[in-house]
Amino acid sequence: xxxxxxxxxxxxxxSKIVLLxxxxxxxxxxxxxxxxxxxxxxxxxxxxxxxEGVLGQVTPIRPGITPGSGPAHLALFGYxxxxxxxxxxxxxxxxVGLQVGRGDVAARxxxxxxxxxxxxxxxxAGRIATEEAIPLVERLKKITIPGVSTEIRHxxxxxxxxxxxxxxxxxxxDDTDPQQVGVPPLAATARSSAADHTADLFxxxxxxxxxxxxxxxxxxxxTLRGFxxxxxxxxxxxxxxxxxxxxxxxxxxxGVASLVGMQVIDFSxxxxxxxxxxxxxAWDGYDFFFIHIKKTDSKGEDGDFDGKAKVIExxxxxxxxxxxxxxxxxxxxxxxxxxxxxxxxxxxxxPFLLWAPASARPDDQSSFGERACGHGGLGxxxxxxxxxxxxxxxxxxxxxxx
Amino acid sequence: xxxxxxxxxxxxxxSKIVLLxxxxxxxxxxxxxxxxxxxxxxxxxxxxxxxEGVLGQVTPIRPGITPGSGPAHLALFGYxxxxxxxxxxxxxxxxVGLQVGRGDVAARxxxxxxxxxxxxxxxxAGRIATEEAIPLVERLKKITIPGVSTEIRHxxxxxxxxxxxxxxxxxxxDDTDPQQVGVPPLAATARSSAADHTADLFxxxxxxxxxxxxxxxxxxxxTLRGFxxxxxxxxxxxxxxxxxxxxxxxxxxxGVASLVGMQVIDFSxxxxxxxxxxxxxAWDGYDFFFIHIKKTDSKGEDGDFDGKAKVIExxxxxxxxxxxxxxxxxxxxxxxxxxxxxxxxxxxxxPFLLWAPASARPDDQSSFGERACGHGGLGxxxxxxxxxxxxxxxxxxxxxxx
Numbered sequence: 001x002x003x004x005x006x007x008x009x010x011x012x013x014x015s016k017i018v019l020l021x022x023x024x025x026x027x028x029x030x031x032x033x034x035x036x037x038x039x040x041x042x043x044x045x046x047x048x049x050x051x052e053g054v055l056g057q058v059t060p061i062r063p064g065i066t067p068g069s070g071p072a073h074l075a076l077f078g079y080x081x082x083x084x085x086x087x088x089x090x091x092x093x094x095x096v097g098l099q100v101g102r103g104d105v106a107a108r109x110x111x112x113x114x115x116x117x118x119x120x121x122x123x124x125a126g127r128i129a130t131e132e133a134i135p136l137v138e139r140l141k142k143i144t145i146p147g148v149s150t151e152i153r154h155x156x157x158x159x160x161x162x163x164x165x166x167x168x169x170x171x172x173x174d175d176t177d178p179q180q181v182g183v184p185p186l187a188a189t190a191r192s193s194a195a196d197h198t199a200d201l202f203x204x205x206x207x208x209x210x211x212x213x214x215x216x217x218x219x220x221x222x223t224l225r226g227f228x229x230x231x232x233x234x235x236x237x238x239x240x241x242x243x244x245x246x247x248x249x250x251x252x253x254x255g256v257a258s259l260v261g262m263q264v265i266d267f268s269x270x271x272x273x274x275x276x277x278x279x280x281x282a283w284d285g286y287d288f289f290f291i292h293i294k295k296t297d298s299k300g301e302d303g304d305f306d307g308k309a310k311v312i313e314x315x316x317x318x319x320x321x322x323x324x325x326x327x328x329x330x331x332x333x334x335x336x337x338x339x340x341x342x343x344x345x346x347x348x349x350x351p352f353l354l355w356a357p358a359s360a361r362p363d364d365q366s367s368f369g370e371r372a373c374g375h376g377g378l379g380x381x382x383x384x385x386x387x388x389x390x391x392x393x394x395x396x397x398x399x400x401x402x
Numbered sequence: 403x404x405x406x407x408x409x410x411x412x413x414x415x416x417s418k419i420v421l422l423x424x425x426x427x428x429x430x431x432x433x434x435x436x437x438x439x440x441x442x443x444x445x446x447x448x449x450x451x452x453x454e455g456v457l458g459q460v461t462p463i464r465p466g467i468t469p470g471s472g473p474a475h476l477a478l479f480g481y482x483x484x485x486x487x488x489x490x491x492x493x494x495x496x497x498v499g500l501q502v503g504r505g506d507v508a509a510r511x512x513x514x515x516x517x518x519x520x521x522x523x524x525x526x527a528g529r530i531a532t533e534e535a536i537p538l539v540e541r542l543k544k545i546t547i548p549g550v551s552t553e554i555r556h557x558x559x560x561x562x563x564x565x566x567x568x569x570x571x572x573x574x575x576d577d578t579d580p581q582q583v584g585v586p587p588l589a590a591t592a593r594s595s596a597a598d599h600t601a602d603l604f605x606x607x608x609x610x611x612x613x614x615x616x617x618x619x620x621x622x623x624x625t626l627r628g629f630x631x632x633x634x635x636x637x638x639x640x641x642x643x644x645x646x647x648x649x650x651x652x653x654x655x656x657g658v659a660s661l662v663g664m665q666v667i668d669f670s671x672x673x674x675x676x677x678x679x680x681x682x683x684a685w686d687g688y689d690f691f692f693i694h695i696k697k698t699d700s701k702g703e704d705g706d707f708d709g710k711a712k713v714i715e716x717x718x719x720x721x722x723x724x725x726x727x728x729x730x731x732x733x734x735x736x737x738x739x740x741x742x743x744x745x746x747x748x749x750x751x752x753p754f755l756l757w758a759p760a761s762a763r764p765d766d767q768s769s770f771g772e773r774a775c776g777h778g779g780l781g782x783x784x785x786x787x788x789x790x791x792x793x794x795x796x797x798x799x800x801x802x803x804x
Contacts, residue, residue: 005464005484052434361430361438361741361750364773377751377773379782381465388466392749399747400463401470401483402490402628 024338087228426740457778489630
């Protein structure tokens, strides 16, 4: 349980909480004295929420630590990533709807191009298009290994996920991707003897995959990475009494949400408006909504300062659709910072806005940005405290002690 | 020991520390952009102290957690309430001067009204007046149970405290108050077999109480709640080297202070002036003074914004009496927030003012209020760090390491 003092305090309520995560929201100025991406963006709606609500800054993992997407989201959900580890193979699998049960072993797969010597000439099979990859995944599905079952699903372009199920499986296996070209894929190798049997099964599977892909000019080989099993996380329901839903375009974030027991909402489209429409449709069925906006991070990683600001402006413009639903608590933040100037995730604290008309204590800030958040009434605090704060402001916690 | 690194660093000193706690001090605005209770109050003395000293905000238990009075005070005194639990029966008993030793079992008692069928018709016996209740408590004192002794003391109106002393007593017993009318009081029921004998003794006591109260029209029954024993807390002397005194009008706060080894000062009157006079009289005998102001919380719970502000103004007006004593360190804060708009304790952080003319590092704030405290030089921090900060500013801590 992320906070073992919370369950005895939980109170039933009809209040609704929305956690709107703009991936990689935190930024940096690109000139001395200049604004960050968030400060540069025109965000009249968020600025109003900042006036009425309260700001702060959150540290995702620990000070100075740059988080990956999985741990950053776990932290926002209240699960200390130093305590709860989730393998990348599991994230990828659950993100495309593959179940990973206790004892199952999941891995991420890449199609790659092998030359005549069996050496890798392209680690991503020329970034093969999704339409070309899907029939190849269908061929992989036909592989059978005695004693176990395998389930394969396409992810995107050259990427797929594989889950193996059977007795006595163990995920303690090194990646088969050598991370370079001109050498052959590595064999699946157990890091401990308990995983020898599982590594052997995966090597059988890889050998058969080579056979069924042999006649394909680009994607004639595969590599597997991130072998992992179900982390068996306590659920949002058990931890917080919340019936939670997740709205995300990208599989990875659906995956991490489903690992904590959130219901992943199906919808079509990929704009903020589409996500908020999905929110409106799901509104009556849940207490808590996690909404994930990916493109802030993508633009940050592209080094596109203006593009990132534009994505933020797009979210701001769509925000009235969300506000029309009258949530009791709305939190707008990011999972981590992705400053365009750095073109990558960073360790900087993340702007945090909490709006709760009935219960937030306003500070004297009136815009949503890094500098304003540095003066916010919530101060600087760990991301992991987000959900307890949300529960409190939503009237979902009883008093501790008399 | 709350901070096991402190005792080796303690230095003797003649410096005096005053911790002035305005119960439920933190508040909320009642209109958009408006002041909180503390911000609305005219507090020229506290504002001057804010200019000369340093501000901050404290979180009592954990972020988002609304504290009860007992845990909130324990936290201010440096004892993590998640680690040190004190039963309500013990708090009530020590608050009226009943000793609760190791192995004793204390409970809170309520007089109640029973109808002819023995069902509760009023859980508080019509809020019977103190004058009426005292003779009934005298009757209860005459009850004898073989093998144990009991001590009873009146608290206020329909409330009393009872402590049972004897061999092999165990407090793991459920409340006998059914928390509703139209049903009889519950029997004292052990939650574990180790408490069966104690529950049986309390049931004998309750049966006799029914007999001695039978002819009273209103208070003809009793309920018992909060069975608990001495938590055996480390003392202020052992933990901090402080000879500490407590000045409070209300029993509960005397109680929690005495559990950490503070000497409770007897005095008459109940205004801030009366409390500060008691402080002046006790001044030479102690190093540390905890002064508790109750009415900020009471007015907050009444939903009386202006009344709460007036109580704060009254404390401010009386403050020169305290300042005349020239404490080396004065801290003014609350145990938790009780915003009038919420009419109850809340989880919001609490304004904190530290004044220490010889050693505080001033920030640039010049008034005492929630927004100013949000910009204070001490930042946001746990209540539990209050005493170490006080000791440091009082010159009572040696350097750690060479």
